[in-house]
Amino acid sequence: MIERIVVLGGKGGVGKSSISAATAVALSDLLPDKKFLLISFDMAHNLSDLFACDIGDKLTPLTKNLWAIEPDPDVYAREYTDLFAKKMRSLLKKMPIVGLIPQIKTFIDTTFTADSIPLALKNAMFFQKILDAEDLNAQGVQFDVIVADFPPTANMVALFDIPEDQVKVVLKYSLNFYNSIKNALKGVSKMFQKMFHPFEQEGKRVSIGDEIVKMLNDLEQRGERISNLIHDVGSLRLVTIAEKPSFEEIKRARDLTEKYISLDAVHINMITPKAKKCDFCNNMRSIQLNYVEDIINEFNKTKIWQSIRLKEEPIGLEGLRNLAREIYGDVGAKEVLYPKP
Numbered sequence: 001m002i003e004r005i006v007v008l009g010g011k012g013g014v015g016k017s018s019i020s021a022a023t024a025v026a027l028s029d030l031l032p033d034k035k036f037l038l039i040s041f042d043m044a045h046n047l048s049d050l051f052a053c054d055i056g057d058k059l060t061p062l063t064k065n066l067w068a069i070e071p072d073p074d075v076y077a078r079e080y081t082d083l084f085a086k087k088m089r090s091l092l093k094k095m096p097i098v099g100l101i102p103q104i105k106t107f108i109d110t111t112f113t114a115d116s117i118p119l120a121l122k123n124a125m126f127f128q129k130i131l132d133a134e135d136l137n138a139q140g141v142q143f144d145v146i147v148a149d150f151p152p153t154a155n156m157v158a159l160f161d162i163p164e165d166q167v168k169v170v171l172k173y174s175l176n177f178y179n180s181i182k183n184a185l186k187g188v189s190k191m192f193q194k195m196f197h198p199f200e201q202e203g204k205r206v207s208i209g210d211e212i213v214k215m216l217n218d219l220e221q222r223g224e225r226i227s228n229l230i231h232d233v234g235s236l237r238l239v240t241i242a243e244k245p246s247f248e249e250i251k252r253a254r255d256l257t258e259k260y261i262s263l264d265a266v267h268i269n270m271i272t273p274k275a276k277k278c279d280f281c282n283n284m285r286s287i288q289l290n291y292v293e294d295i296i297n298e299f300n301k302t303k304i305w306q307s308i309r310l311k312e313e314p315i316g317l318e319g320l321r322n323l324a325r326e327i328y329g330d331v332g333a334k335e336v337l338y339p340k341p
C-alpha cells in the first residue's frame with residue numbers, strides 16, 4: 001500500500017529535482033524499514049546527473065531502501081495504444097462498406113496507429129501506470145512512499161488533469177477518426193450501439209467492440225483509482241526561489257492544482273547566504289528576503305521550508321543529504337511527510 005506520494009513542482013531550474021532527491025534520501029535514511037521510490041516525471045530526466053549514476057528506464061537501487069526510475073512514457077503508452085489501435089482497425093474493417101471501398105482499408109491502416117494517438121494521452125497512461133505501481137511491484141518491491149519530481153507547471157497540470165478525462169480523449173479521438181471517413185460509411189450508429197452496449201450480446205462470443213469497451217472501462221477505472229490515490233495520499237510541495245517570476249508561477253500552480261492534490265509546503269530555495277565581505281551578495285540577499293516575506297504572507301496557511309544556495313552543488317548521496325539538512329534541519333520523518341504550517 002502506498003502511504004504517501006510526495007510531489008515536487010514549480011518553475012524550471014529552481015531546484016525541484018534536487019529537493020525531490022534530497023527529500024527521498026533524507027526520508028529513506030530516517031525510515032530504514034520503509035521502501036522509497038524516487039520517480040522523475042519530467043521528460044528531461046536528470047536524476048542520473050544528481051546521483052552521478054546511470055538510472056534510466058529501469059528500477060535502480062540507490063541505497064538499501066531507496067530506488068529511482070526515469071521512465072520512458074512511450075514504452076508505457078505503446079503497449080496500450082498499440083493494442084487499442086489494432087482493435088480499432090479491425091473493428092473499422094469489419095464495417096460492411098469498407099469491403100466495398102478498398103482505399104478505406106489502407107486509409108485505416110495508415111491513419112489509426114499508436115503514433116497518431118495524442119501525446120497528452122500517452123503521458124496520462126504512463127503516469128497512471130507508474131503510480132499504479134503494478135509493474136514495479138511485480139519486480140518484487142512494494143513501495144511505501146513515492147517521491148515524484150514533476151515537470152514545470154503546465155505539464156504538471158496536464159498529468160493531474162488527464163487521468164480523469166482520458167476516456168473522453170480516447171473516445172473523441174476515435175470519433176474524430178470515424179467522422180473523417182463518415183461520408184463513406186453507412187450504419188455507423190448501429191456499429192456504435194453494438195460497441196457501447198456490449199451486454200446486449202451477452203452469451204454470444206466476445207466481439208472486438210466488446211473488447212474495446214472493456215479496455216475503455218479498465219482505463220476509466222484506473223483513472224479513478226489514481227485520482228483517488230492522489231487525492232488521499234498525495235502531497236504537493238511547490239519549489240520557488242526568492243524572485244518574482246517563480247513566485248508568480250507557484251501562485252498559478254497552487255490555483256491550477258488545488259482540485260487534484262493538497263498543497264502541503266512551499267520550498268524557498270537558493271537564498272543567498274549572508275556574506276562578510278560581499279556587498280553585491282548582501283544586496284541580493286536583502287532583495288530576496290523581501291520576496292521571502294511576500295511568499296510567507298501569500299502562503300500563510302502552508303508550511304514554508306527555506307534553504308540557502310549551498311557553496312557546493314548538491315550532487316551524489318552526500319551532497320543531497322547536505323541539502324536535506326539545510327532544508328529540514330533535524331525535524332523528524334513525520335514532519336517531512338506530513339508538514340504542518
Ligand SMILES: Nc1ncnc2c1ncn2[C@@H]1O[C@H](COP(=O)(O)OP(=O)(O)OP(=O)(O)O)[C@@H](O)[C@H]1O
Nearest residue numbers: 011012013014015016017018270308309310313314
Ligand atoms: N540549495 C542549492 N544550493 C546550490 N545549488 C543548488 C541548490 N538547489 C539546487 N541547486 C543546483 O541548481 C541547479 C538546478 O537544480 P535542479 O536541477 O534541481 O532544478 P529543477 O527545478 O529540477 O530544474 P529543471 O526545471 O531544469 O528540471 C542544479 O545544478 C542543482 O545542483
Ligand SMILES: [Mg+2]
Nearest residue numbers: 016017042046
Ligand atoms: Mg528537474
